Amino acid sequence: MKHKRPTDDPVWLKVLLAALAVGFIAVLLILPLALVFKEAFADGTAAFFAAIKEPDTLAAVKLSLVAAGIAVPLNTAFGIAAAWAIAKYDFPAKTVLVSLIDLPFSVSPVVSGLIYVLVFGMQGWLGPWLADHDIHILFALPGIVLATIFVTFPFVARELVPLMVDQGRDEEEAAATLGATGFQTFLRVTLPNIKWGLLYGVLLCNARALGEFGAVSVVSGHIRGQTNTMPLHVQLLYDNYDYAGAFAVAALLAMLALLTLALKTLLEWRYADALAANHRH
Amino acid sequence: MSAVGAGRLAWARSRHVLPGFRLSLGFTLFYLTSIVLIPLLALVLRPVALGLDGLWDAISTPRVLAALRLSFGMALAAAAIDSLFGSVIAWVLVRYRFPGKGFVDAVIDLPFALPTAVAGIALSTLYAPNGWIGGLLAEHGIRVAYTPWGVLVAMVFISLPFTVRTVQPVLSELGHEVEEAAATLGATRLQTIGRVVLPMLMPAILTGMAMAFARAAGEYGSIIFLAGNIPAVSEIAPLLIVVKLEQFDYAGASAIGVVMLAASFAMLLALNGLQAWAAKRR
Numbered sequence: 001m002k003h004k005r006p007t008d009d010p011v012w013l014k015v016l017l018a019a020l021a022v023g024f025i026a027v028l029l030i031l032p033l034a035l036v037f038k039e040a041f042a043d044g045t046a047a048f049f050a051a052i053k054e055p056d057t058l059a060a061v062k063l064s065l066v067a068a069g070i071a072v073p074l075n076t077a078f079g080i081a082a083a084w085a086i087a088k089y090d091f092p093a094k095t096v097l098v099s100l101i102d103l104p105f106s107v108s109p110v111v112s113g114l115i116y117v118l119v120f121g122m123q124g125w126l127g128p129w130l131a132d133h134d135i136h137i138l139f140a141l142p143g144i145v146l147a148t149i150f151v152t153f154p155f156v157a158r159e160l161v162p163l164m165v166d167q168g169r170d171e172e173e174a175a176a177t178l179g180a181t182g183f184q185t186f187l188r189v190t191l192p193n194i195k196w197g198l199l200y201g202v203l204l205c206n207a208r209a210l211g212e213f214g215a216v217s218v219v220s221g222h223i224r225g226q227t228n229t230m231p232l233h234v235q236l237l238y239d240n241y242d243y244a245g246a247f248a249v250a251a252l253l254a255m256l257a258l259l260t261l262a263l264k265t266l267l268e269w270r271y272a273d274a275l276a277a278n279h280r281h
Numbered sequence: 282m283s284a285v286g287a288g289r290l291a292w293a294r295s296r297h298v299l300p301g302f303r304l305s306l307g308f309t310l311f312y313l314t315s316i317v318l319i320p321l322l323a324l325v326l327r328p329v330a331l332g333l334d335g336l337w338d339a340i341s342t343p344r345v346l347a348a349l350r351l352s353f354g355m356a357l358a359a360a361a362i363d364s365l366f367g368s369v370i371a372w373v374l375v376r377y378r379f380p381g382k383g384f385v386d387a388v389i390d391l392p393f394a395l396p397t398a399v400a401g402i403a404l405s406t407l408y409a410p411n412g413w414i415g416g417l418l419a420e421h422g423i424r425v426a427y428t429p430w431g432v433l434v435a436m437v438f439i440s441l442p443f444t445v446r447t448v449q450p451v452l453s454e455l456g457h458e459v460e461e462a463a464a465t466l467g468a469t470r471l472q473t474i475g476r477v478v479l480p481m482l483m484p485a486i487l488t489g490m491a492m493a494f495a496r497a498a499g500e501y502g503s504i505i506f507l508a509g510n511i512p513a514v515s516e517i518a519p520l521l522i523v524v525k526l527e528q529f530d531y532a533g534a535s536a537i538g539v540v541m542l543a544a545s546f547a548m549l550l551a552l553n554g555l556q557a558w559a560a561k562r563r
Contacts, residue, residue: 009470014377021373022385024366028438029391031413032403039406078312085305097309099549104317106545108499109397110519111324114526114538118323123531125323149316173298182300204393211396213502218523231398231502238402238506250399257394264394265387 033254040251043244051248056225060233060249066141067216067229068209071148075205079156080198084186087164088172098161104153112150113218116143139221144229147215152205159201160194162276167193196274200267207260211253324542327535339536344513345521349540351429352518356497359436360444364490367444368482374445375452389445392438397502404435405506427509432517435504440493447489448482455481484559488552495548499541 009017041048051057082101086094104112118124120137130137137143171193175185191198213231220227228236230249237246267275328336340346374386392400408415408425415426425431455478463473501519508515516524518537525534 009376013470017369018373018377018379021366021370022381025370025385025388027414028441029388032400032407032438033391033395035407035413036399036403074312078309081305081312082309084301085309088299089302089306091306097313100313100317103321103549106495106549107321108501108519108541108545110501110522111499111538111541111545114522114534115320115324117526118327118531118535119320121531123529146316150320153317169299176299185299186301207394211394211399213396213398213401214500214519217501218526231396234396234398234402235506243406246402250402253396253399257391257396257399260394261387261390264390265383 036247036250036254039243039247042247047244048248048251051245052252054245056228057233057245057249059225060228060230061252063141063144063226063228064210064230067144067148068206070145071152071209072202072206074149075152076156076198076202078153079160079201082157083160083164083194084190086161087167088169101157101161102154104150107150109151109212109214110218112215113147116146116150116219138219139223139227141227143219144216144227147219148209148212151212151215152209155205155208156198156201159197159204159276163194163197163274164190166276193274196267196271197276200264200275203260203263203267207257210256321542324535324538327532328539331532331536335532336536336539339533340540344516345518345533345537347513348516348518348521349537351432351516352498353544355429355432355436355517356440356494359433359440359497360490360494362433362437363440363444363493364486367441367489367493368448368486370445371448371452375449390442392440393442397439397500398506400438400503401435401506404431404438404503408434408507426507427511427515429508429515431507431509432504432515435507436497436500439500439503440497443492443496444486444489447492448485451482451485484555484562488555488559491548491552491555495545498544 052061082097085091086098117138119126120130120143121127122131137146171189172185175189176182180188211231212229213235216229217232217235220229220232222228222232222236224236230253234246234249234253237243237249331339340349370385370389374382405426406412408418408431410416410419410424410426412426415424418425425434459477459481460473463477464470468476499519501517501523504517505520508517508520510516510520518541522534522537522541525531525537
């Protein structure tokens with residue numbers, strides 16, 4: 001016989017609240033996800049793969065991979081450098097630096113694209129000069145990469161900063177005192193301590209880099225087969241009433257999102273102690 | 282270098298022990314300045330070029346005002362709805378045990394992981410008059426797709442994780458002791474929740490609500506497919522920026538951008554204030 005505590009909710013309330021929560025999630029989150037896969041595979045797997053193999057779709061997949069392939073390593077290097085500087089040294093205005101790193105998360109995706117148009121566009125700061133020298137940034141790969149870097153800017157840093165601040169600097173100082181170089185210290189002492197947190201940050205950074213829509217949409221120019229990333233290609237196909245094609249690419253992106261969620265959940269369960277405190281369950 | 286005060290001394294000393302201070306901080310500042318700060322400055326300085334009158338002229342057209350009202354008004358409504366359901370979901374996830382709980386917990390973050398364009402076409406198909414949900418609603422004469430309600434649905438979808446994820450950890454840490462004390466002193470369950478639990482969760486709920494509001498107000502991808510984008514009716518502010526850029530109206534686009542950015546900064550300040558308030562109450 002289970003003892004009923006005074007803080008237990010009555011059974012009717014438990015059932016009501018649980019049904020409300022699960023029902024809300026099912027209608028709001030699960031139904032759209034299910035619909036993506038239903039529409040993508042409505043005409044069978046052969047039709048799905050045929051839609052993916054369209055040259056313009058493959059070009060979009062390639063462009064997304066290239067953009068993420070540049071943006072994610074750069075933001076990872078930045079995240080490690082920023083976390084190292086913030087966690088291992090004392091310097092003035094550190095809290096200001098931490099707030100500035102998080103800034104891109106507060107900016108609307110469209111505004112994130114707009115700022116690069118104001119810098120590199122024809123009516124922008126550098127536009128006329130770039131045009132004179134035949135350098136293409138907007139409506140080309142560099143603009144797409146810049147917008148992607150901006151929206152995924154804080155992911156790795158915000159994961160590593162609290163983690164490395166928590167871990168302190170004793171181990172690194174001991175290694176340095178024993179004669180290790182800075183690089184050896186990082187590789188043999190710091191990296192083993194932060195690897196799961198680093199992976200967590202890179203995972204989220206990569207998912208957003210491949211999925212970003214608003215910011216990239218503003219700077220891409222939407223040239224089919226050339227400057228269309230996967231999410232932009234979804235829009236192009238959808239607006240042209242090619243629903244089978246749009247949902248095929250959407251399903252590809254949704255699979256990526258599910259894989260990201262699965263890995264993220266696995267990291268939170270298996271390596272909770274090695275992640276920043278706010279992700280521990 | 283004149284080392285004055287303990288802070289300066291500690292700084293100099295730690296720089297001696299661990300190498301890489303100049304390299305890591307130098308790269309951090311260079312990258313931050315060139316990628317984030319200078320481009321943002323291009324927008325922040327825009328009103329200087331336009332003048333305040335020019336800025337106001339660009340914003341005070343009926344179409345722009347309607348778009349701003351829609352974006353911020355619906356974002357507030359979506360944040361309120363998400364705070365209510367997010368708190369219930371957090372309560373259920375922390376306090377109850379039921380099969381499939383781990384799955385429900387993991388799926389909360391779906392709106393973070395799913396690209397917004399994918400969410401957009403899925404919601405649009407779902408709520409269209411011939412869609413799974415849109416069809417049911419149409420029988421009762423309710424239209425969501427291609428109306429301002431479409432904006433609300435997409436915003437509720439995109440912002441839900443913030444409200445759950447801010448309340449959940451605070452609730453886990455809360456423990457049962459205070460509630461037991463309240464119950465021992467004769468409070469009913471509802472009184473305990475209303476007068477003890479809810480006030481303790483308030484800073485977290487408000488923080489989640491502010492984050493949800495900020496995300497919803499700036500959201501673009503998931504909304505434009507569902508909203509129909511009728512000027513002055515279901516056209517959100519970020520979309521109007523895109524429309525003005527396509528017409529090469531940089532001044533008009535940046536005027537709206539400045540308002541959106543100012544709202545983001547205001548929300549950041551509000552969030553910092555909330556954090557300080559929450560820290561003081563602990």
